[in-house]
Amino acid sequence: MTDLDTTDRQLLRELSRDATQSASALGRKLGLSQPATWRRIKRLRDAGVIRGQRLDLDAEKLGFGVTVFLGVKLATKGRVSLDDFERAVSAIPEVQTVEHILGLYDYRLRVVARDISDFERVLRRRLMTLPGVGDIEANVLLSEERRPGPIG
Template sequence: MMELDDIDRALLRALVLDATQSAGALGRDLGLSQPATWRRIKRLKESGVIAGHRLQIDAEAVGFGVTVFLGVKLATKGRVSLEDFERAVTAIPEVQTVEHVLGLYDYRLRVVARDLSDFERVLRRRIMTLPGAGDVEANVLLSEERLTGPIS
């Protein structure tokens, strides 16, 4: 694990809020030169602290007004491999995330749909027909606040 100093942590907090900022702009805010800031970012990437950059799209703005979290319990453990289920579920375009979890359910899925009837279609025709799919619990997202994470 890489040792992070206060400047590294401040740099990470700034990048979490807006990863498109230039090294020069970040450096000005942190009291560093552009080359020093760039070297720190490069070191954070090479060490694996910064694992990548991701574009966040507003699902509602592109016509997907409903987000549902599904808990999925596999019905036939041992008869269907986890890899088969994961391969099949990740092929469904409406499924944004697939998380293998410990607890009441085996998987937690984040699913987007145009509306509730579209979600019902995805659930009935795609998710419930997955290999090994058993019990499912749905939780409709009402609102969401983004937390930047455990960077102190």
């Protein structure tokens, strides 16, 4: 674990709200100079605390009105490697996240589709034909509120 001081935590909170802010703007908010702010950001990146910046797209505005979370249980763990399943499922463009989990299911997937008919097509033609797939449980997302998560 990386030791973070109060200023590091404030910097991370600000970046989690808007990662496009300049070091100069962040420094003004935190009472730091632009070079000091930039050095802190670089140190946090080098330490792996900041792993990158991501573009947050609005799936609905891009024509993907349905998000479904799938619980996937592999039927034949001995015959099909987890790597084979992960490689195959990651190649499906509608699958946004692949999480290997512990519990009732082996994987949790986040899948987007244009509508329910499109999701059914993805499910039948792509997901149910993957190597080793056994049981699948679908949960349709009704609404979502994103939170940045704890920063200590």
